[in-house]
Amino acid sequence: DVKVTQSSRYLVKRTGEKVFLECVQDMDHENMFWYRQDPGLGLRLIYFSYDVKMKEKGDIPEGYSVSREKKERFSLILESASTNQTSMYLCASSFSWRSYEQYFGPGTRLTVT
């Protein structure tokens, strides 16, 4: 059974703090993704990675960076958190040969005050 885990379910940070969100998958998936989900806006892709140490910008990368040092782990970094980054963050992974099926983690609800 595929499992995607995220480091925290809920996180509260102050404006200007550096925030790390971690994601781990146990199915040897090549692709990994970070999305944010906001009411009325749906899922928006922040960054994705199709291999270790490889990363590609998604639709809304501003204010974020990512790191993928190991195949199973994909980290999202908010260099200096701002209130407009308050959101639900979802990590996902997929096989390259079955890329239409993404497996999602439970999400991290981040509040920046």
Added chain:
Amino acid sequence: QKEVEQDPGPLSVPEGAIVSLNCTYSNSAFQYFMWYRQYSRKGPELLMYTYSSGNKEDGRFTAQVDKSSKYISLFIRDSQPSDSATYLCAISNAGGTSYGKLTFGQGTILTVHP
């Protein structure tokens, strides 16, 4: 224009009703069409996918793609309270390649009441 448009609802129906959920898209290059279901406080899960045009049926669920109209639909027959969730359409033109980037609709919140 957004690449994928989906009516966010919310949609409320009685148990047993037929539910129709719809999305439109703008880029004719898309080839894979998916429906994801997201329960409250959970991540989305793939419900169905269709390659190119046509219908696909899985139990009470039918996915339909009309590439000429750039329109995709999900029908739920005999809806149950357990079907209450957010339904997200997703499209991809990279099926089988390494990137696998999906573009999601805004999601439709469905409530089926007993």
